[in-house]
Amino acid sequence: xGITAQQFEQMKSRLGRGTRAPRAVMEACLQPPRxxxxxxxxxxxxxxGTGYGVMRLGKPxxxxxxxxxxxxxxxxxxxxxxARITQTLRDVLKQHRPTVCVIEALFYAQNLQTALLxxxxxxxxxxxxxxxxxxxxxxxPRKVKQAIVGYGAAQKxxxxxxxxxxxxxxxxxxxxxADALAxxxxxxxxxxxxxxxxxxxx
Amino acid sequence: xGITAQQFEQMKSRLGRGTRAPRAVMEACLQPPRxxxxxxxxxxxxxxGTGYGVMRLGKPxxxxxxxxxxxxxxxxxxxxxxARITQTLRDVLKQHRPTVCVIEALFYAQNLQTALLxxxxxxxxxxxxxxxxxxxxxxxPRKVKQAIVGYGAAQKxxxxxxxxxxxxxxxxxxxxxADALAxxxxxxxxxxxxxxxxxxxx
Numbered sequence: 001x002g003i004t005a006q007q008f009e010q011m012k013s014r015l016g017r018g019t020r021a022p023r024a025v026m027e028a029c030l031q032p033p034r035x036x037x038x039x040x041x042x043x044x045x046x047x048x049g050t051g052y053g054v055m056r057l058g059k060p061x062x063x064x065x066x067x068x069x070x071x072x073x074x075x076x077x078x079x080x081x082x083a084r085i086t087q088t089l090r091d092v093l094k095q096h097r098p099t100v101c102v103i104e105a106l107f108y109a110q111n112l113q114t115a116l117l118x119x120x121x122x123x124x125x126x127x128x129x130x131x132x133x134x135x136x137x138x139x140x141p142r143k144v145k146q147a148i149v150g151y152g153a154a155q156k157x158x159x160x161x162x163x164x165x166x167x168x169x170x171x172x173x174x175x176x177x178a179d180a181l182a183x184x185x186x187x188x189x190x191x192x193x194x195x196x197x198x199x200x201x202x
Numbered sequence: 203x204g205i206t207a208q209q210f211e212q213m214k215s216r217l218g219r220g221t222r223a224p225r226a227v228m229e230a231c232l233q234p235p236r237x238x239x240x241x242x243x244x245x246x247x248x249x250x251g252t253g254y255g256v257m258r259l260g261k262p263x264x265x266x267x268x269x270x271x272x273x274x275x276x277x278x279x280x281x282x283x284x285a286r287i288t289q290t291l292r293d294v295l296k297q298h299r300p301t302v303c304v305i306e307a308l309f310y311a312q313n314l315q316t317a318l319l320x321x322x323x324x325x326x327x328x329x330x331x332x333x334x335x336x337x338x339x340x341x342x343p344r345k346v347k348q349a350i351v352g353y354g355a356a357q358k359x360x361x362x363x364x365x366x367x368x369x370x371x372x373x374x375x376x377x378x379x380a381d382a383l384a385x386x387x388x389x390x391x392x393x394x395x396x397x398x399x400x401x402x403x404x
Contacts, residue, residue: 078404082325083332112317116308119321120328123284127326130285202280 037191039065041098042183043089043129044176045121048072050085051176054096055167055184062188064167065096067177078117082124089128101129102183103202105138126202137199139186144179147186239393241267243300244385245291245331246378247323250274252287253378256298257369257386264390266369267298269379280319284326291330303331304389305404306381307340328404339401341388346381349388 037057044051053067070088072081103125109115129136145154148162160178164171166185173181190199239259246253255269272290274283305327311317331338347356350364362380366373368387375383392401 077338079328079332079338082328086329086333106314106318109314109318112308112311112314115314115317116311116321116324119318120325122318123322123325124329126281126284126322127288127329130281131288136279136281 037098037100037135037187039096039098040100040102040184040187041093041096041129041134042102042180042185042187043125044104044179044183045085045118045125046176047078047081047117047121048074049176050089050121050125051174051178051180052089052092053173053177053181053184054092054098055181055188057188061166061168062185064169064181066092067173067181069174069176078120082120085121085124086128089125090132093128093132093134099134100187101134101136102187103129103136103138104144104179104183105140105200136202137187138202139183139190139199141179144182144186147189148182239300239302239337239389241298241300242302242304242386242389243295243298243331243336244304244382244387244389245327246306246381246385247287247320247327248378249280249283249319249323250276251378252291252323252327253376253380253382254291254294255375255379255383255386256294256300257383257390259390263368263370264387266371266383268294269375269383271376271378280322284322287323287326288330291327292334295330295334295336301336302389303336303338304385305331305338305340306346306385307342307402338404339389340404341385341392341401343381346384346388349391350384 039054039056040062041052041054048071050070051068052070054065055062056065070085072084076084103122106115106118106122109118126136142152145159146152148154148166149158151158156175156178157172159182160172160175163169163173163178163181163185167181172178187199241256241258243254243256250273252272253270254272256267257264258267272287274286278286305324308317308320308324311320328338344354347361348354350356350368351360353360358377358380359374361384362374362377365371365375365380365383365387369383374380389401
């Protein structure tokens with residue numbers, strides 16, 4: 001797991017003890033790279049149930065500003081679902097003003113048709129984020145599970161429960177929203193440390 | 203090949219000769235179903251070169267209102283390409299006001315990754331069309347080639363040359379735009395006749 005804001009503070013106070021380094025220099029050294037993103041949106045696209053979660057970094061833990069699932073009934077035509085996804089995300093981004101978007105990198109699809117449909121939902125999501133001027137990164141699901149649960153093949157429920165704990169929520173978020181918040185949390189950890197394998201921009 | 207507007211007129215005049223059916227009844231019988239779409243946009247999506255073509259039905263042949271390829275350099279991030287696709291199509295739709303959009307149905311992709319990227323470009327295109335309130339249909343490439351060239355496995359150049367001829371253009375359109383115009387032409391033919399296999403709405 002990477003460094004949470006809390007761990008970062010603890011580390012700073014530990015390093016601060018007994019050193020003679022001028023405070024400003026120490027701060028600069030400890031400053032995490034790419035630390036400018038304070039409000040992060042995670043998106044887990046799918047045609048009938050796109051999950052999203054927006055959080056603001058802070059102490060003692062990040063605060064959830066919005067989370068939910070964009071549901072589209074099976075009776076709706078595909079294009080109507082796609083328009084709904086873009087429109088809903090556009091509204092969420094406008095209201096909460098994240099500066100960075102994190103989306104799941106595809107690792108698997110049952111067949112070409114599934115990949116195509118997933119791609120359409122991703123396209124609709126990315127258009128909303130790109131038109132809002134956000135930086136966009138993708139992270140593989142395995143990396144998210146590794147970061148959140150510590151185990152790359154973790155079950156969905158384990159992710160949801162850990163997201164609940166890390167964000168001090170009253171109850172575990174619904175599966176799609178939990179995955180989206182997990183993406184945002186993983187990004188927060190990644191941007192809080194120096195990494196040899198930087199995240200992929202899309 | 204289906205029925206062009208010209209062939210439809212010829213058929214009408216042939217049937218008109220020597221019959222005693224009141225003109226109104228004959229017109230009603232000959233009236234093609236779903237004939238309300240006069241301005242049609244065809245879209246052939248891809249991440250780096252989305253083709254589009256808008257045409258208005260008329261005599262002696264449909265008139266091309268706009269055609270082109272939305273180019274995105276290989277150096278651009280994917281999300282930037284997707285935003286460009288949506289934005290350009292949005293402008294084209296706003297300017298020429300088609301009422302129906304025809305898009306290529308996927309039939310083949312080399313692998314999941316290709317299908318995903320193609321899906322993203324389709325998603326970005328469909329969002330523009332759906333938000334503009336268009337009816338959206340998809341047609342398989344094989345059906346387009348069959349309708350335009352009379353041969354389901356026709357080469358790209360053969361399609362472009364036939365599109366040039368059917369639309370009385372000075373030169374064959376570039377490959378992506380030709381495919382988009384071929385989609386629009388195929389739709390025009392389909393809506394001009396009774397069909398046992400109606401087009402698929404998406």
